[in-house]
Amino acid sequence: MTQAAAEPAEKLLEVNNIEVIYNHVILVLKGVSLTVPKGGITALLGGNGAGKTTTLKAISNLLHSERGEVTKGKIEYRGDAIQGLSPEALVKRGVVQVMEGRHCFEHLTVEENLMTGAYTRADGAANIKQDLDLVYEYFPRLQERRKSQAGFISGGEQQMCAIGRAMMSRPETILLDEPSMGLAPQLVEEIFRIVKNLNEKEGVSFLLAEQNTNVALRFAHHGYIMESGRIVMEGPAEELRENPDVKEFYLGVSDEGRKSFRDVRSYRRRKRWLS
């Protein structure tokens, strides 16, 4: 698979102006549009409650069990509308989500967790075994702990287990929700490096929701920044990294040196990107 960061790549996923409402009343997404190109890492950035997770869940169709609903807009994968598809059908099409907070099956062993990822596959035990070995190659730590119950392994290992489990479905696109949550900086780095590796060597495209803007923009090709249910900014990762506003609000550095939080807030109120 060729790396296609620079030249315009084939669009895999296209989200077009979607609106999501929870419980019939709470408007969470107010018109979000984004595209995920084939073979890239696309970062979806923003603070708590910006709507990153909801966007991912709207794509993977996990909203339904939380009483959420896409009320407007279109979501297309390879040109087909996927809004009505069950998560199961989506996994079969190659779109799998790694949920926020890891969500390993606590009472299953690490290996059993990985094997559940292959649930939708029908290409035979030999191929599945091959992929299991591949996952262990990327996550040697998981191999060491393959017989442990997933509830007892460390947070970093659980995150690896969750990503490995998603890999077991042989996905084309992984929706990765907040992989850095609750992990030490070193581990975050390690996990992002593996994600990058999977992207480059296995050709898996990623849509990555992340609060850790700094790390995410270093590994991603393209970024979207969300704020209260809207996309407020987008661009190639390098550009976003150099953008003074992003620096100011998300990377915590500015040309005038560090500011106190209170100043930043009032500054923010004065200077809305989109109002």
Place this chain on the structure above:
Amino acid sequence: MPTNVLYLIEVLANGLMAGVMYSLVALGFVLIFKASGIFNYAQGVMALFAALTLAGIMEGQVPFAHMINAVFGTKIHHFGWHVPALAAIAMTVLVMIAFAWAVQRFVFRHLVGQEPIILFMATIGLAYFLEGVGDLMWGSDIKTLALGLPQGGSRWLEDATAGWGGDDFYGFFIDKLDIVATGVAIVLVASLIAFSQYTKHGRAMRAVADDHQAALSVGISLNFIWILVWSLAGFVALVAGIMWGAKSGVQFSLSLIALKALPVLMLGGFTSIPGAIVGGLIIGMGEKLFEYTFGPMIGGATENWFAYVLALIVLVFRPQGLFGEKIIERV
């Protein structure tokens, strides 16, 4: 060997066998509770319904005969054939699978994400509905299950052990049906455990029990797993229905065996298959032993309440039951 000890052994053995029967009912509860968090009040009625269906099919009864006769003025009641036991069991299994599908399709699919208490209420409704349908389909008369299972005390065992004690000891009395039930229960549990440990769908079943959302996210169909689990529970109910039905006839009171399963569940834990078995055995043995040793002192009939008191004591000291799943909490 002193006769007293021999009697004690006999009491314990009978207790174990009775315990197996309780375990059979408790198993069905555990299966559904583990996979979907639903406490299925209808499990006992499912056993009754399965046994009724089996008996009806074997006798070649026309289902809903009363209704058909009332509407069309006909007088049919039997097809006039007898279905061999194995074929009838296979057909009953199909009926239970259809029932599982219908429950999922018409009841629980609409209740996804609701409070446990609401799901529980739904199963109460289901119990009464199923009870009515059972009556309507097969009539309310008491049926016998003529499966050809061996019954009555084992003469062989009695003769073999008669010489062990004094003159007043006539050998162990153990019902052959209980022995068969024990064998069947062992096979059933072993295959259930093998299924959930070593097969893809078994693994998915446990995954769903752990985390619905995550199971959905890796592409496991909750709907399918729930139908699977209800089918398994239906099958277990059929086995329990056969054993209890062969013992005491297929009649309404069969559905009350569910009440006996409650203390078993509290003792063994709601989430553990081995727990259901061991809980059943402890209760079966405990109540027989208690009746044998303390019963005469307090006027007997302790079997009616002993299990519940035991369960209460367990609840006080170990609310998750003896074998309930520990809640894994990382520090």
